[in-house]
Amino acid sequence: MEPGEIHALLGENGAGKSTLMNVLYGLYQPDEGEILVDGKPLKLKGPSDAIAAGIGMVHQHFMLVPVFTVAENVMLGAEQVRGPFAGILDRRRARREVAEVSERYNLRVDPDAVIEDLPVGIQQRVEIVKALTRDVDLLILDEPTAVLTPQETEELLTVMRSLKAAGKSIVFITHKLGEVKAIADRITVIRRGKTVGTAEPSASRDELAALMVGRSVRLTVDKKPAEPGKPILEIAGLVVDDDRQVRAVDGIDLTVRAGEVLGVAGVQGNGQTELIEAIMGLRPTLAGTVSLDGEVVNGWSTKKVLRAGVGYVPEDRSVDGLVKEFSVAENLVLDIYDRPPFGKGLSLKPDAIGKSAKERIEQFDIRTSSADAAVGTLSGGNQQKVIVARELSRPLKLFIAAQPTRGVDVGSIEFIHSRVIRERDIGTAVMVVSSELDEVIGLADRIAVMYRGRIIGIVGPDTPREEIGLLMAGITPDTATPTADSPANEDEA
Amino acid sequence: MSTTAVPEVAVTAVDEGFWTRTRKAGAVLLALGVLAAVLFGALATGQQARFTLSETEGGAALEINGTIGAILFGVIAAAAGAALLAGVPKRWFTLLLGAGLVAFVLSFLCWQVSAAPEGRNFMPLVNVVRGTFILALPLIFGALAGVLCERSGVVNVAIEGQLLMGAFSGALFGSISGSVWVGLVAAAIGGAFISLLLAVFAIRYLVDQVVMGIVLNLLAVGVTGFLYERLMQTDAAKYNSAPRFSNWEIPLLKDIPLIGPALFRGNIFLYLGLLLVLVIHLALFRTRWGLRTRSVGEHPTAADTLGVKVLRLRYRNVIMAGLVAGVGGASYTLALYSFTKNMIGGKGFIALAALIFGRWSPTGALLAALFFGFADQLATYLGAIGSSIPSQFLAMLPYLATILAVAGLVGKVRAPAADGKPYIKG
Numbered sequence: 001m002e003p004g005e006i007h008a009l010l011g012e013n014g015a016g017k018s019t020l021m022n023v024l025y026g027l028y029q030p031d032e033g034e035i036l037v038d039g040k041p042l043k044l045k046g047p048s049d050a051i052a053a054g055i056g057m058v059h060q061h062f063m064l065v066p067v068f069t070v071a072e073n074v075m076l077g078a079e080q081v082r083g084p085f086a087g088i089l090d091r092r093r094a095r096r097e098v099a100e101v102s103e104r105y106n107l108r109v110d111p112d113a114v115i116e117d118l119p120v121g122i123q124q125r126v127e128i129v130k131a132l133t134r135d136v137d138l139l140i141l142d143e144p145t146a147v148l149t150p151q152e153t154e155e156l157l158t159v160m161r162s163l164k165a166a167g168k169s170i171v172f173i174t175h176k177l178g179e180v181k182a183i184a185d186r187i188t189v190i191r192r193g194k195t196v197g198t199a200e201p202s203a204s205r206d207e208l209a210a211l212m213v214g215r216s217v218r219l220t221v222d223k224k225p226a227e228p229g230k231p232i233l234e235i236a237g238l239v240v241d242d243d244r245q246v247r248a249v250d251g252i253d254l255t256v257r258a259g260e261v262l263g264v265a266g267v268q269g270n271g272q273t274e275l276i277e278a279i280m281g282l283r284p285t286l287a288g289t290v291s292l293d294g295e296v297v298n299g300w301s302t303k304k305v306l307r308a309g310v311g312y313v314p315e316d317r318s319v320d321g322l323v324k325e326f327s328v329a330e331n332l333v334l335d336i337y338d339r340p341p342f343g344k345g346l347s348l349k350p351d352a353i354g355k356s357a358k359e360r361i362e363q364f365d366i367r368t369s370s371a372d373a374a375v376g377t378l379s380g381g382n383q384q385k386v387i388v389a390r391e392l393s394r395p396l397k398l399f400i401a402a403q404p405t406r407g408v409d410v411g412s413i414e415f416i417h418s419r420v421i422r423e424r425d426i427g428t429a430v431m432v433v434s435s436e437l438d439e440v441i442g443l444a445d446r447i448a449v450m451y452r453g454r455i456i457g458i459v460g461p462d463t464p465r466e467e468i469g470l471l472m473a474g475i476t477p478d479t480a481t482p483t484a485d486s487p488a489n490e491d492e493a
Numbered sequence: 494m495s496t497t498a499v500p501e502v503a504v505t506a507v508d509e510g511f512w513t514r515t516r517k518a519g520a521v522l523l524a525l526g527v528l529a530a531v532l533f534g535a536l537a538t539g540q541q542a543r544f545t546l547s548e549t550e551g552g553a554a555l556e557i558n559g560t561i562g563a564i565l566f567g568v569i570a571a572a573a574g575a576a577l578l579a580g581v582p583k584r585w586f587t588l589l590l591g592a593g594l595v596a597f598v599l600s601f602l603c604w605q606v607s608a609a610p611e612g613r614n615f616m617p618l619v620n621v622v623r624g625t626f627i628l629a630l631p632l633i634f635g636a637l638a639g640v641l642c643e644r645s646g647v648v649n650v651a652i653e654g655q656l657l658m659g660a661f662s663g664a665l666f667g668s669i670s671g672s673v674w675v676g677l678v679a680a681a682i683g684g685a686f687i688s689l690l691l692a693v694f695a696i697r698y699l700v701d702q703v704v705m706g707i708v709l710n711l712l713a714v715g716v717t718g719f720l721y722e723r724l725m726q727t728d729a730a731k732y733n734s735a736p737r738f739s740n741w742e743i744p745l746l747k748d749i750p751l752i753g754p755a756l757f758r759g760n761i762f763l764y765l766g767l768l769l770v771l772v773i774h775l776a777l778f779r780t781r782w783g784l785r786t787r788s789v790g791e792h793p794t795a796a797d798t799l800g801v802k803v804l805r806l807r808y809r810n811v812i813m814a815g816l817v818a819g820v821g822g823a824s825y826t827l828a829l830y831s832f833t834k835n836m837i838g839g840k841g842f843i844a845l846a847a848l849i850f851g852r853w854s855p856t857g858a859l860l861a862a863l864f865f866g867f868a869d870q871l872a873t874y875l876g877a878i879g880s881s882i883p884s885q886f887l888a889m890l891p892y893l894a895t896i897l898a899v900a901g902l903v904g905k906v907r908a909p910a911a912d913g914k915p916y917i918k919g
Contacts, residue, residue, distance in 0.1 A: 027798065027918075048800030063795035065788045066910070076788050077799025087780040130799075257758040 006164055008184035009173045010208060011409075017173045017190055025057040025225050026050040048077075056131030056141040062123050064130075066116035070314045071095045071110050073128045101132050105162055117273040121152035128159065132168075139163065140171045145179055146407050149435065150269050150469075175409050177205045178438075207447040223421045226445040229258035232398050232429035233279070240271070240278040248274035250453035251288070256398065261420065263444025263461075267472050271453040272433045275314060276402050280312055281305045293397055306335055311391035311423075314435070315402035317380075321387045324376030328368050329357035331375045332390050356393075364389035367416060381412030388416055392423060399423050402433045417443060427441035437468060515586055519577025522593040526571025529597050533604035534564035542606035542758025543615035546751050550615050553750075559607020559614075566600035569593070609878040621870055622755035626763060627829075629866025631656060633766045633839070634821020635844025636851060636858035637773055641814035642688070643853060644777060645807050646790040650706025651691050652840025654713030655815050656731040659684040661717040664832035665725070667823075669734030676735050676827050677820065684819020685812050687713055696804055699915040710841070718834045725832060733831050738762070762824035767859075769817065774855040776838035786810060793916040802876040803916050846892070853909060865891040 011017045023027045024035060026044035033340075034041045037053055044050050064073050071094045080090040080097070098111040107125050115123060124144060131139055141160075145153045156204055160170055160183055174180060180187055180201070189211040190219045196213050233256040240249035245327060248271040256262045277283035279290050279303040289296050292308055306312065314320035322331050333342045333353050341352040357371040366385045368378055375383055384404070391399065405413040420443055424430045434440050440447055441461055448458045449471040457471045470476075511873035514910040545554040557565075573593030606616050635652040642649035651657075664684030667676025671834075685702065687709050725733040738760045746757040756763070777783040785806060788796040793803045826832050845866055850864075851857025874885035 018779055043795070046799045046800065051800060057798070060839060063792070063798045065792045067794055072784060075794075076784060076796065077801050079784060081781050087782060089779055089784060138511065476558065 004164055004167045004169060005185045006160060006172055006183055008180040008187045009171055009190060010177075010180055010187055010211075011175065011190035017142075019188070021057065021142055021171065021173060024050070025055060025140065030281060037273045042396075051078075051134050051136070054135065055140070056134055056136030056138070058127040058131060058142065058144060060123065060126055060143040062144060064115045065121055066114075068115060069111065070113050070115065070118075070126050070129075071098050071111040073115060073126060074098050074111075074133055078134060084376060092280045097133055098129060101129050103401045105131075105132060105159070105166065107159060116302045119152075121148055121155065124148070124152075124156065125159070128163075131165075136168070138169045138171065140173070142173045143175075143407070144172070145174065145176060150437070151267070153179065177208050177410070180208065181205065205258040221417045221421060221442040224425070226260045226424065228260040228445070229427060231255045233257050233431065234291045235279070235288065236291075238275070238276045238278060238285060238290060239287040240283055240285055242271075242274050248453055250277065252439065252455055254448060254455060256431050258397075258429050259424060259427045260445045261424050261430040261432055261443050262451055263440035263447045264445055265435075265437055265440045265468060266450035267435065272450055273402070274453075275450070276312075276315070276400060276433060279305075279400065280310070309395060309397035311394065311396045311399040311428075313384075313387050313401040313404050314390055315406070317383055317387055322383060325374055326384055327372045328361065328375055328378070329353050329371040329384050332357050332360055332393075335390060336394065360389045360393060364419075367413075374469070379409070380401065381408040384408050384416065385412060388419055392419060396423065398429045398431070400431045400433075403435065404432065405434075405436070405439060413439075437465060437472075441465070441468070445483055502552070504733070513576050515583070516580070518586075518590055519574045519579075520914055522574030522590065522597075523571050523578055524574070525597050526567050526569070526574050526593065526600075528567075529570055529600035530564045530567025533567060534560055537563040537604040537607045540607045540611070540614050542603045544602075544606075545615050545617050546619065546620045548617050548754070554615065557603065559603050562603030562607070563600045566596045566603060570596040570600065588679055603881055605875060605878070605882075607722075608881070613878050616874065618751055619754045621867075621874060622751065623759075624870035624873065625863060625866040626756065628869045630762055630766055630824050631821050631840045632844045632847050632862035632865055633770065633859055634762075634817055634824065634848040635841050636862055637766075637769055637855060638684075638688075638814040638818035638821070640773060640777070640853060640855050640858060641662040641786075641810050641817065642691075643848070643912050644790045644909055644910060645786045645810040646793060646911040646914065647692070647807055647811050648702040648706065648918070649688075649691070649694055649811070649814055650703050650845065651687055651713075651841075652818055652844050653839065653912070654706075654710040655684040655818035655838055656689045656822040656841050656844075657710075657713045657835070657837045658687045659819030659827045660836060661720070661822070661832055662819070663823035664733055664735045664826035665720075667827055668732050671736060672761070673736050673738050673827055676862035677823055678825030681816040681819040682828065684817070684822060685815035688811050688815025688818070691815075692808050692855050695915065696807050699917070702913050702915075714835055717832075721832060721834050735774070735827055735831070738828050760824075760828045762820070762828055765820065766824075770859045772853045777855065787909070789916075790911055793911050793914075797916075797918065807916070849908075850894075852907075864894070868894075908918040 008021070009017050009116060019028065023030050024044075026047045026049050027232055035044065036042065042049075042053055044053070047057075065076070068076070069090060074097070075089070075094040080088045080093040082088055082093075095111040098109065101107070101124075102109050107129055109125055109129060112476065113122075115126065118126070128139070135207060144156055157179065157389065160172070163170060172180070172184060183202050187201060187203070187208065188195055189197050189199065189208065191211075199208060199211065222298075233254070235252055235254040238249055238252045238254075239247070242248040248269070252271075252275060254262070263273070264272055272282060278285050281297070281300050281304070285298050288298075290298055292305070292310065295308075297305055297308065300308075318324065323334065326334075330337075330353070333356070337343050337353075342349055342356070347485060354371055360366070361371060364385050366378075366389065367382050368438075375386060378386070388401075388404070399420070404416055404420065408416065420421075420430060424445075432443050433442065444461050447461060447463070447468065448455045449468060450456065451472065451474045456474065457476055459468065459471070508663075514864065541556050542559045542562055543550070543554045543556045543681060545552055547553070552679050570593045573589045573596065577589050577593075579584070602616065606614050635656055638652050639649045639656060659680040663676045665679030666679030667673060670676070691702070691705055691709055694705045695702045721733075740758050740760050741764070743757040747753045749757070777786065785796065785801050789801060789803050789806050797803050822837065825836060830836070844862070846862035847858050847865060851859070851860035868891045872884045875882060876884045
């Protein structure tokens with residue numbers, strides 16, 4: 001690493017990027033080898049040694065105490081103290097320090113805000129401020145954009161540039177090629193725990209992707225023109241509230257036909273989650289109807305909806321999609337464990353479960369040590385493949401995939417995308433919800449853009465990105481003004 | 494940098510509808526007030542109800558006609574409830590709710606005292622206040638032990654055992670040495686011994702903390718019971734006759750009416766308990782130790798990445814909790830009674846309830862403990878004046894209140910996020 005350099009560490013999920021950086025931050029101990037700083041070997045017994053050596057890290061899962069204020073989080077571990085026993089917190093000084101750092105690097109945060117009230121993008125900013133107050137020279141950002149909206153990602157890249165200008169070095173861990181090309185000075189590609197090459201940012205996406213996965217990957221999705229059939233999913237006037245009883249879906253009409261992919265684009269938090277959950281029977285609908293193949297399914301239990309031929313990939317796999325402590329084989333039959341051949345009466349049939357698991361591990365290229373390994377030990381991409389394998393192993397009328405490739409490596413993305421298209425081609429109605437615009441454009445035959453609980457427009461996949469981007473921001477071609485403050489007065493698309 | 498691009502959808506104000514928490518509390522209070530005015534008013538007799546400021550019938554007293562008092566205070570409670578229901582600024586909430594509840598209790602007392610037989614129709618407030626504190630004292634120590642432990646993320650169900658072990662070793666070593674101070678130190682060490690076991694098994698061996706706590710309570714009952722029968726009983730004069738701390742009167746303060754005799758003529762445990770509440774509260778929210786303790790209880794991984802030694806801090810806090818609870822146990826044997834088998838009798842669990850009722854804060858726990866102590870004291874008092882209400886019913890009230898509190902009446906009760914979860918590095 002050179003001073004003032006942004007060094008991207010690129011690799012598939014499970015390639016060992018995060019592990020390497022955790023060693024560098026002193027959280028894990030190396031089995032062999034050593035770390036050199038300014039030519040001298042460095043022995044890190046814990047994170048405090050790393051901090052003392054000028055190394056800071058922003059973890060993929062933020063290390064912030066949710067009930068503390070920004071200032072408290074920033075000072076924790078390096079508290080400003082005063083008073084007779086040198087133990088009384090000097091909050092005023094801590095606040096001032098936060099203000100100074102945010103001023104200097106243009107990272108605006110309110111020192112008195114409580115973390116759990118802040119949006120994810122701001123929380124990340126707090127993490128960066130936290131590292132900067134410790135005078136780090138090297139900042140490690142572990143998958144910083146995985147949880148950010150496109151706008152927040154843009155802001156983060158701006159921040160990284162200004163840090164670089166201030167002479168800080170940054171290690172930027174990611175598997176998103178676009179961001180790497182946009183910001184990195186040098187790129188190191190890691191595969192299966194080994195450095196497989198370094199590249200300049202001028203290298204093409206295809207070259208980088210090939211280095212990452214060890215073979216060439218298709219970044220665009222090959223597909224034939226869709227042959228839409230009869231409507232499968234019909235939504236009319238749907239109204240849904242979120243957990244806090246705030247209107248999240250505000251009168252949506254939507255149709256998905258057999259043999260087509262409907263992509264739902266939109267900035268996160270515009271009602272996509274609630275829309276999907278309402279379809280799946282996970283959330284009560286306040287008005288409107290959802291019908292599946294002509295039958296109204298409002299008020300059905302989720303189990304009944306699934307049994308009616310709906311496949312569902314939930315947006316957060318670790319919370320809703322898998323039981324992490326269960327084995328791969330068990331997770332593969334979570335939906336049909338109680339029916340032959342996997343279960344009968346009160347008993348499960350382990351042989352049948354194990355046999356089908358082996359087949360599907362093969363078919364879906366799930367990389368696991370065995371069918372009995374706990375799903376939680378798999379990398380993100382392979383966990384996602386387990387879910388996709390489970391959901392696509394039943395005959396489906398409708399397949400709903402929410403953020404199907406979030407936090408998934410390039411190789412798995414390619415695989416999952418090809419599976420989605422294959423499902424479309426056998427006549428299933430497919431609905432893909434994603435905050436990755438590229439993914440929606442690549443997969444969808446029609447794109448519905450959600451904004452503030454409404455479908456603000458439905459466009460074809462050939463529509464320019466900029467136009468879709470404007471729709472995502474609430475700007476329709478006919479109004480040409482943001483509808484920001486008046487979501488209720490829009491004419492329906 | 495511009496922040497305008499952040500979608501505003503997610504931060505729309507939460508509309509709770511008409512029935513906010515304030516209004517719900519107001520409605521309940523209004524109903525209670527009306528009930529008090531009508532029911533207690535009807536049941537009260539025309540006899541005077543006297544609230545004396547001394548320990549006896551005599552001296553200065555507040556006096557009111559029973560019927561009038563019951564109705565008057567009932568109406569006050571109802572008025573406070575109505576004000577909350579009508580909608581008042583947020584900062585008035587606690588004040589009005591508190592005033593309303595106190596008025597309700599006063600209405601109840603007007604009925605009870607006036608209905609007592611002639612000559613016993615008085616309530617010596619000094620005794621009631623003092624009794625409240627004495628009964629609350631073990632709860633205060635116990636709940637503080639809970640605060641120290643659970644704020645750092647270790648569930649302390651073993652408070653009962655820590656109190657008991659403290660009481661036992663205080664009695665034993667106090668008796669042998671003949672010194673209250675030796676007894677006090679021994680009591681603290683006894684409590685710390687139980688909590689050290691909790692720490693080792695919970696932190697090092699990752700045993701389920703609730704199960705471990707229960708096992709330790711049983712261990713403490715077993716060990717102290719065995720030693721009581723086989724050692725203390727053999728020569729009670731030698732092993733179970735600890736010297737006792739005498740009451741210390743604090744000059745000037747002891748002469749304040751009502752509060753003086755009740756609070757400033759107490760023993761060392763009373764002063765120590767109140768002092769500890771203050772010290773731990775300040776330490777928890779104002780010092781480096783407190784910030785680190787809370788961070789470890791909420792998000793130990795975050796604390797670890799910033800160089801806080803999670804396990805060491807947990808060990809230290811759990812052992813401190815044992816020291817505090819041990820002293821709490823000694824407040825029995827070095828001030829009030831000699832040791833008897835299982836003499837804590839569940840107070841440790843009530844302390845746990847006070848901890849939750851007080852929302853894991855030292856001052857909250859103090860108030861909760863006093864509330865429980867008051868209910869206890871009231872039951873004793875009403876028994877003495879021959880009340881028509883069965884004393885068991887009154888004894889039940891604190892627990893009913895705890896259930897309501899935990900169910901959300903006093904706002905969202907939220908335990909430290911990592912409470913009870915062992916921390917495994919990596």
